[in-house]
Structures are given as structure tokens and as C-alpha cells.
Amino acid sequence: MISAVKVNAGYEGKKVLNDISLSISKGKMTGIIGPNGSGKTTLMKVLNGTHPMNGGEVLIKGKRLQDYSAKELARVIAVLPQHAESSFDFTVREVVELGRYPFYKGLLKAASAYDEQVVNEAMELTGVQGFAHKNINQLSGGEQQRVMLAKALAQEPEILLLDEPTNHLDLSYQMKLMDLLKKWIFSKELTVVAILHDLNIASLYCDEIILLDEGSVKADGQPRAIMNQDLLQDVYDTNLTRQEHPSTPSPLIAPVPEMDAQEKTIQSIELTASKELMVFSSPFPLKTLSSALIGGGFQWASTFVNRHVDKNYYIDDAHNEYKDYLQQRQFDPHDTIGMMTAARLEDAGVVSIQEKDFSLLIAATAGTGNAVDAAQSWIRKEEDVTIGTINIWIFIESKLTDEAFVQAMMTATEAKSSALREHEVLDPVTKTMATGTSTDSLCIASTQSGTHTMYAGTITLLGKAIGKGVYEAIGQAIENYRKRMALC
Amino acid sequence: MHKLSIRKYSKSKLYFSYAALFILLAAALVLGISIGSVSIPLFHVVQILGAEIFHYPLPKEIDSSTVSIIMQIRFPRVLLAMLVGFALALAGTAFQGLLKNPLADPYTLGVSSGSSLGAVIVLFFGLQLPGIGNFTLPVVSIVAGFLTLVGVISFARLVQRNLSVETIILAGILCSSFLGALISLLIALSGEELRQIIGWLLGSVSMRGWPYVSLIAPFLAAGLLMLLTSARELNAMSFSQSDAKSIGVDVKKHTTIVLLGASLLTGSAVAVSGTVGFVGLVIPHIGRMIWGVDHRQLLPLSMLLGGVFLVLVDLLARTIIAPTELPIGVLTAIIGSPVFAIIFIQHRRKRVTT
Known part of the structure; x- marks a missing residue:
């Protein structure tokens, strides 16, 4: 649809676009991203013929840009500008009618019935017909944007160029606008080129993304390829991190602020324990990966609650009950990782490990009455399930990658099984060695400070420490339990 | 259906406005001819105009001196007032639209200063160009105004190639101040011509006669045509200059046409009547309040309104403390200012409350 070959452009003495070559395909949404001053707006202006080129060539539908007359070009390309302010009180309808300008013929440029029809349709599609006779300066930013969109549509363009269309719009308008554009790409066979500041909007909505840097195309391709942490970090010169969108296959980019100088050590984590509650509280949030009832998955939390419940505790909506329970005790459920156990908290095993590059604090509570051999668990019937839980808390002072989190979970689980075998805990149903219990939970919490740790498998120092620590903590918990039972 | 009725309403409102303005204008003209040091009955005015224009037989009770007062003095005078009102209102509307600046008026770009300087030079040196005799002043004035425009535009181009609005306004103000200083200099140096110069600068349409009417008429026609054929472009450009480009308006071409047209109107108005302020600034505002921003209607409607206004003001100027005539520009x-102030306040209030 549009192709540019070695385009150069600039302003007096300053080169802005440097040998830019690109091609934009029909019926797609193409996003142009790049830091301030990378030439996005100039590129846009060159493409719609409002800024001169100093060399190079732009082809629109296979025809050279300079072979189009101004009106001809306006029948192919419409532009949605950033602002819609005017010194005068134009009505909405008058503004939309401006979009028909390239179609008027003759000296008097009279409007035909068809022009009128197109204007009405454009106003309907953008939902501005309700205030057709209102003054544009009296509308809100979002409404003005829709009026300008109606004007662009009235041009019946094949290509729509947008310069930061979501600027000044609140989130709901941004999404509505982009959804609308997506729809038109299909229904009107529109080709959309948009300068976007918000990388995540670009990632979510664009079919193709062109990344500009210092007047050159740094990269172009599909969002999955362009939303690359290292690439963007380099171009934007900022700390960024890439994540997956929870519900669509579009990567998200989140900026990472410069960390404050606060010292983040696990020494500052405090443990308070009673019969009912075992609480680890940290003065700063830790990044966690857990299977806990409250705050499962990846989270940030600074309170970690292991709650003792009666072994007859049975509530349908345990999740909400636990939230209420936390709130009554002044814990913020959004900042808390919460587990439950019927095991006695005073039996908990706690292990602390100091290494050169990291520190660990591991705590475990173990009720083994319902121990299960995972490999044989399929033999069990549903009614065999009784309460009995091993909860493991691992606090790490290091900077973990996501991979390290997952490997820490694996390592801890393997060490748990090993501890159960060592203490000869049997599956009461199958009479084989138990590997865990049926409702175990595990939480890895990292300060994300200090040394970088890529992996936490048993080949690494961290993995080795986790394995040893978990094994010891569970051992202590089982021994404490057995000691207490023996005393009874 | 609802939409249709609104469209119909606004169309009929337009027809009504044109009809009302034409009637007002005719009434103002007849009134302006009738009232003066020798009062002539309204009916006689109509009869004489009918006889002169449509060759109806003239009733016997009207003597030939009345006819000559009307045809030689009053009629050309009110016509000139009307045409100057037309020209200034048109030029003001066009400049405000083009420059996207509600504060602009026909004098913003310094064209009037150029015209004035030309006229003042003629008066100061008592010039009489061969061949045009008494027409020396208006001709020199128009030429000077045109040269000023060329100067302003070339200067603006020199600063910035794409003729942006800000640059044009700045260049205009610069030229205006410079030429204004030259005029002041000539005034300071002048002796007995002083009264004549000041009188001319304050503006007047008296004692000009038919030659001046026929002098401004072709410029008015040309200017009106140029502006009307660029009315849609003027809409686009007064909305937003960059936007106008993107919908296919040849901004450079139409900027030049509008500048040229509006300057012709201003220059010719200044040449025949001196500097008459206010009309070009305020009439377009009143026009926009009543009829909106669409220049296809706003230009002719404001023009008619400007004509009515100036005929009536001229009438007042020569009757209020007769036999002394006040300068019309004053x-x-x-x-106008207090009237506009009232209208403006009411309009704003209405807008705020709705």
C-alpha cells in the first residue's frame, strides 16, 4: 500500500530521517513506535505529503507521491491529527463536512446528495450525530477526537494515518478507539498507520510494528518480535521488562524504575508466632511465586501468613473466608500470601542459611496424617482425602529470574519428598513411601536484591542450599511432631 | 426526520437573513438619501431613484434641484458608504478566518498603512500625476497598499518558506509600525496640509461623488469573487492550517488568493474613504454570532451587514451635530464599541448558561 525507499528528510540543517525504507501492507494496522525525536511525526508528514523529502521515494498504491495532486492524495489518505481546537465556533457537522472537500467539483464546490450521505454515515459510525449542531470547542477531548475521526472517515480514505490517537484519552476511550479502528480495518478494508507512544497498546492492537531510532528503522515486524526487552531497552535507554499478557498472546512491556537505596535483606523479615498464626512480615514487598490460597501465582507481598485451622475446618468458599479473616486482623489481602494448615504451628521447623552470594530463611509446618505417594495417588478414591498439609516458606535474598523461581519450586519439592522418605512417612492407603500430602503448599519469596541468580536447580549453589534447607526444616517439623505425640 | 427539520430550519433561517438584510440595506439607503441639510420626503427619494434607474416618469412636483442633490451628492455618498462597508466587512471576515485570529482586521497586515502612506504623500507634496488628475490620491493609495502587501508576503517568505499564519501576522505588524512611523513623520513635518491629512486619516465618504464609487466598485467585485471562490478553503484553513493540507487544500495557493482579495478590498476602501476602523473588526464577529462560521454564507452576510452599518453611521455622522460633520471613522x-460590548457580553452569558 505504502512503500518508502531511502527517504531522507529534515528541517533546516538538521537531518531527521536517514535513508528510511519501509513498506506498509494493505488491510493491516501498522504501529510506528520510537523515542521522542526519533522522527515518527516527520515520517508521518512525509507519507502524507505535508513535509518535503530531501531524496528518496515514496510510493502510494504504486504511484509516486509527488505525482498525486493534493486533492487526489486526500481521497486516498486521511489524517487524524492530535488536536481539534479551533479559534472559531465550528459546529460538529461543519467539521465533518470538511472531510468531503477533496470530492467537491466545480468553482463553487457544491455538495451532492452523496456527500451528505457520507457525512451522515461517518457521524453515525463514530456516534457524534447526537451533537451534530454543537460547537466543537464545547466538547470533551474524547468527543472531539471522535469528531475528527468522523471527518477522516468522510474522506472515504483507503489509508488512515493517526498521530498519537490515544493521547489525551482516558483508558476506556483508548480501547474503544483502537477497537473501532480494528473493526474498520476488516469492514472497510482500511489500512491504518498509527504513531503510538504506548508500547502496550501497540503490542495489543498492531499487526506490524516499525521501531524508529534516530531517524532510521531499527526494527520492523510483528509485535512478538519487536516487543523484545533488549531491543527496546537499548532504543529507549530505560530499564524495561517484557511480560506475557494474561489473556491474549501479546507481550507487554513494563518500565522498571531505578531502585531506591533501601537495603533489602532477609534479616529484616520478622517472625511472630502464636497457636493460631505464624506471620512473617517484611518492611518491603517480596516477589513471590506460590501455590497459596491467598496470593497464588506471581505476586508481590510483604506479609506471609500460615494460619492454623481446626482439622474439621470445612468451608465452601475458603478463599473469601480467608480474605475476611485477614482483613479482620488488619492484613491487606493484596499484600499477603496466605496458607492454611491443620498442623500445629509450634512444631514448625525453621532453617536459616548464609552463603556468600545469598541468604535463605526456610520454614515448614508438616502434618503427615494424610501423606500421599504422588505416583500412586490415582489409586485413592475421593473419600480417602483427609486433612494433612506440608506448608513450605522459602525466603531468598537474591535477584531471581522467573526460571529460577520455578526451579526453586522443583528443588524444594524434591527435597520435601526426600525428607519424607528419610523419616519413613508412608502413604496409609498404598503403604508406599509418601512424596507429600494431598494439599501441600509452597511459597518462594525473593527480596530481588543483591546478586543476580539465573537458575536454582540442584546444580547451582542456591539450589543446593534450598534442597538442604527444606530437607532440614521438614525433618525438624516431623521430629517436633513425633516428639510431642510421644509425650502425650 | 428530526435531522431534516433542523436542516430545513437552518436553510430557511439563511433565506430569512438575506431577505432581512436586503430590506434593511434598501431602507438605510433611502433613509440616508432622504435625511440631510435639505430634507427630502422618503417617497420622493423612491420616485427619483425610480425615475433615474428605471426611467419611470418623474412627478411634476419634484424640482430638478432636488434631483441633482440626490443624484450628484447624496446617492453617490450613501453608495460609497455602503461599498466601503461591504469591502471592510468582507476583508475583515477573510483576514480573521485566514489568520485564525479573531483579533485580526483589515488593518492587521499593514495594507491600510501602506495605502494611507500613499495618500498622505500625495496630500503632503500636493502631487498631481499626469493623466489621472484628481484620481492621483486613490490610485497612488491603492498601488501603495498593493506594494505593501507584496512587501509583507515576501518578507514573511524570507523568514519562513511555508507562509505560516504567525509569520504573516508578525510581518504585517512590523510593516504596519514602520509605515505608521513614516506617516507620523510626514504629519510632524507638515504645515498647512495638516488639517487635510488628519481629516483624510480620520475617514470620510463626503464629497467624493460618482468617480470614487466607480473606482472602488471593480475592486470590490474582484475581491468578492476571489473570496467567495475560496470560501470552502477558508473554512478548512480557519479550522486548522495543517488539517487543511491533509484534506487536500492547496494552502499556499488559497492563502495567496485570500490575502490578495482581502488586500484589494482594504486598499480600495482606504483609498476612497481613509481609515475607517471598527467595521472590519466587529462586523465579522457579529456575523459569526448570528450565522456561524461557514464562510460561504458568512462572507456575503457580513458584507451586507457592514454596508447597512456604515450607511447608518454616515447618516449619523452628518446629522448629529449638523451642519458640522463628524469624521465617520471616529x-x-x-x-460600535459599546454596542459590540453589549452584544458580546450577552452572547457569552447565553453560551455559559446553555
Whole structure:
């Protein structure tokens, strides 16, 4: 649809676009991203013929840009500008009618019935017909944007160029606008080129993304390829991190602020324990990966609650009950990782490990009455399930990658099984060695400070420490339990 | 259906406005001819005009001196007032639209200063160009105004190639101040021509006669045509200059046409009547309040309104403390400013409350 070959452009003495070559395909949404001053707006202006080129060539539908007359070009390309302010009180309808300008013929440029029809349709599609006779300066930013969109549509363009269309719009308008554009790409066979500041909007909505840097195309391709942490970090010169969108296959980019100088050590984590509650509280949030009832998955939390419940505790909506329970005790459920156990908290095993590059604090509570051999668990019937839980808390002072989190979970689980075998805990149903219990939970919490740790498998120092620590903590918990039972 | 009725309403409102303005204008003209040091009955005015224009037989009770007062003095005078009102209102509307600046008026770009300087030079040196005799002043004035425009535009181009609005306004103000200083210099140096120069600068349409009417008419026609054929472009450009480009308006071409047209109107108005302020600034505002921003209607409607206004002000100028005549340029501002202030306040209030 549009192709540019070695385009150069600039302003007096300053080169802005440097040998830019690109091609934009029909019926797609193409996003142009790049830091301030990378030439996005100039590129846009060159493409719609409002800024001169100093060399190079732009082809629109296979025809050279300079072979189009101004009106001809306006029948192919419409532009949605950033602002819609005017010194005068134009009505909405008058503004939309401006979009028909390239179609008027003759000296008097009279409007035909068809022009009128197109204007009405454009106003309907953008939902501005309700205030057709209102003054544009009296509308809100979002409404003005829709009026300008109606004007662009009235041009019946094949290509729509947008310069930061979501600027000044609140989130709901941004999404509505982009959804609308997506729809038109299909229904009107529109080709959309948009300068976007918000990388995540670009990632979510664009079919193709062109990344500009210092007047050159740094990269172009599909969002999955362009939303690359290292690439963007380099171009934007900022700390960024890439994540997956929870519900669509579009990567998200989140900026990472410069960390404050606060010292983040696990020494500052405090443990308070009673019969009912075992609480680890940290003065700063830790990044966690857990299977806990409250705050499962990846989270940030600074309170970690292991709650003792009666072994007859049975509530349908345990999740909400636990939230209420936390709130009554002044814990913020959004900042808390919460587990439950019927095991006695005073039996908990706690292990602390100091290494050169990291520190660990591991705590475990173990009720083994319902121990299960995972490999044989399929033999069990549903009614065999009784309460009995091993909860493991691992606090790490290091900077973990996501991979390290997952490997820490694996390592801890393997060490748990090993501890159960060592203490000869049997599956009461199958009479084989138990590997865990049926409702175990595990939480890895990292300060994300200090040394970088890529992996936490048993080949690494961290993995080795986790394995040893978990094994010891569970051992202590089982021994404490057995000691207490023996005393009874 | 609802939409249709609104469209119909606004169309009929337009027809009504044109009809009302034409009637007002005719009434103002007849009134302006009738009232004066020798009062002539309204009916006689109509009869004489009928006889002169449509060759109806003239009733016997009207003597030939009345006819000659009307045809030689009053009629050309009110016509000139009307045409100057037309020209200034048109030029003001066009400049405000083009420059996207509600504060602009026909004098913003310094064209009037150029015209004035030309006229003042003629008066100061008592020039008489061969061949055009008494027409020396208006001709020199128009030429000077045109040269000023060329100067302003070339200067603006020199600063910035794409003729941006800000640059044009700045260049205009610069030229205006410079030429204004030259005029002041000539005034300071002048002796007995002083009264004549000041009188001319304050603006007047008296004692000009038919030659001046026929002098401004072709410029008015040309200017009107140029502006009307660029009315849609003017809409686009007054909305947003960059936007106008993107919908296919040849901004450079139409900027030039509008500048040229509006300057012709201003220059010719200044040449025949001196500097008459206020009309070009305020009439377009009143026009926009009543009829909106669409220049296809706003230009002719404002033009008619400007004509009515100036005929009536001229009438007032020569009757209010007769036999002394007040300079029309002074009166336009004295009457117009408070009137506009009231209209403006009411309009704003209405807008705020709705």
C-alpha cells in the first residue's frame, strides 16, 4: 500500500530521517513506535505529503507521491491529527463536512446528495450525530477526537494515518478507539498507520510494528518480535521488562524504575508466632511465586501468613473466608500470601542459611496424617482425602529470574519428598513411601536484591542450599511432631 | 426526520437573513438619501431613484434641484458608504478566518498603512500625476497598499518558506509600525496640509461623488469573487492550517488568493474613504454570532451587514451635530464599541448558561 525507499528528510540543517525504507501492507494496522525525536511525526508528514523529502521515494498504491495532486492524495489518505481546537465556533457537522472537500467539483464546490450521505454515515459510525449542531470547542477531548475521526472517515480514505490517537484519552476511550479502528480495518478494508507512544497498546492492537531510532528503522515486524526487552531497552535507554499478557498472546512491556537505596535483606523479615498464626512480615514487598490460597501465582507481598485451622475446618468458599479473616486482623489481602494448615504451628521447623552470594530463611509446618505417594495417588478414591498439609516458606535474598523461581519450586519439592522418605512417612492407603500430602503448599519469596541468580536447580549453589534447607526444616517439623505425640 | 427539520430550519433561517438584510440595506439607503441639510420626503427619494434607474416618469412636483442633490451628492455618498462597508466587512471576515485570529482586521497586515502612506504623500507634496488628475490620491493609495502587501508576503517568505499564519501576522505588524512611523513623520513635518491629512486619516465618504464609487466598485467585485471562490478553503484553513493540507487544500495557493482579495478590498476602501476602523473588526464577529462560521454564507452576510452599518453611521455622522460633520471613522468606533460590548457580553452569558 505504502512503500518508502531511502527517504531522507529534515528541517533546516538538521537531518531527521536517514535513508528510511519501509513498506506498509494493505488491510493491516501498522504501529510506528520510537523515542521522542526519533522522527515518527516527520515520517508521518512525509507519507502524507505535508513535509518535503530531501531524496528518496515514496510510493502510494504504486504511484509516486509527488505525482498525486493534493486533492487526489486526500481521497486516498486521511489524517487524524492530535488536536481539534479551533479559534472559531465550528459546529460538529461543519467539521465533518470538511472531510468531503477533496470530492467537491466545480468553482463553487457544491455538495451532492452523496456527500451528505457520507457525512451522515461517518457521524453515525463514530456516534457524534447526537451533537451534530454543537460547537466543537464545547466538547470533551474524547468527543472531539471522535469528531475528527468522523471527518477522516468522510474522506472515504483507503489509508488512515493517526498521530498519537490515544493521547489525551482516558483508558476506556483508548480501547474503544483502537477497537473501532480494528473493526474498520476488516469492514472497510482500511489500512491504518498509527504513531503510538504506548508500547502496550501497540503490542495489543498492531499487526506490524516499525521501531524508529534516530531517524532510521531499527526494527520492523510483528509485535512478538519487536516487543523484545533488549531491543527496546537499548532504543529507549530505560530499564524495561517484557511480560506475557494474561489473556491474549501479546507481550507487554513494563518500565522498571531505578531502585531506591533501601537495603533489602532477609534479616529484616520478622517472625511472630502464636497457636493460631505464624506471620512473617517484611518492611518491603517480596516477589513471590506460590501455590497459596491467598496470593497464588506471581505476586508481590510483604506479609506471609500460615494460619492454623481446626482439622474439621470445612468451608465452601475458603478463599473469601480467608480474605475476611485477614482483613479482620488488619492484613491487606493484596499484600499477603496466605496458607492454611491443620498442623500445629509450634512444631514448625525453621532453617536459616548464609552463603556468600545469598541468604535463605526456610520454614515448614508438616502434618503427615494424610501423606500421599504422588505416583500412586490415582489409586485413592475421593473419600480417602483427609486433612494433612506440608506448608513450605522459602525466603531468598537474591535477584531471581522467573526460571529460577520455578526451579526453586522443583528443588524444594524434591527435597520435601526426600525428607519424607528419610523419616519413613508412608502413604496409609498404598503403604508406599509418601512424596507429600494431598494439599501441600509452597511459597518462594525473593527480596530481588543483591546478586543476580539465573537458575536454582540442584546444580547451582542456591539450589543446593534450598534442597538442604527444606530437607532440614521438614525433618525438624516431623521430629517436633513425633516428639510431642510421644509425650502425650 | 428530526435531522431534516433542523436542516430545513437552518436553510430557511439563511433565506430569512438575506431577505432581512436586503430590506434593511434598501431602507438605510433611502433613509440616508432622504435625511440631510435639505430634507427630502422618503417617497420622493423612491420616485427619483425610480425615475433615474428605471426611467419611470418623474412627478411634476419634484424640482430638478432636488434631483441633482440626490443624484450628484447624496446617492453617490450613501453608495460609497455602503461599498466601503461591504469591502471592510468582507476583508475583515477573510483576514480573521485566514489568520485564525479573531483579533485580526483589515488593518492587521499593514495594507491600510501602506495605502494611507500613499495618500498622505500625495496630500503632503500636493502631487498631481499626469493623466489621472484628481484620481492621483486613490490610485497612488491603492498601488501603495498593493506594494505593501507584496512587501509583507515576501518578507514573511524570507523568514519562513511555508507562509505560516504567525509569520504573516508578525510581518504585517512590523510593516504596519514602520509605515505608521513614516506617516507620523510626514504629519510632524507638515504645515498647512495638516488639517487635510488628519481629516483624510480620520475617514470620510463626503464629497467624493460618482468617480470614487466607480473606482472602488471593480475592486470590490474582484475581491468578492476571489473570496467567495475560496470560501470552502477558508473554512478548512480557519479550522486548522495543517488539517487543511491533509484534506487536500492547496494552502499556499488559497492563502495567496485570500490575502490578495482581502488586500484589494482594504486598499480600495482606504483609498476612497481613509481609515475607517471598527467595521472590519466587529462586523465579522457579529456575523459569526448570528450565522456561524461557514464562510460561504458568512462572507456575503457580513458584507451586507457592514454596508447597512456604515450607511447608518454616515447618516449619523452628518446629522448629529449638523451642519458640522463628524469624521465617520471616529463615529464608527464611538457607536460600535459599546454596542459590540453589549452584544458580546450577552452572547457569552447565553453560551455559559446553555
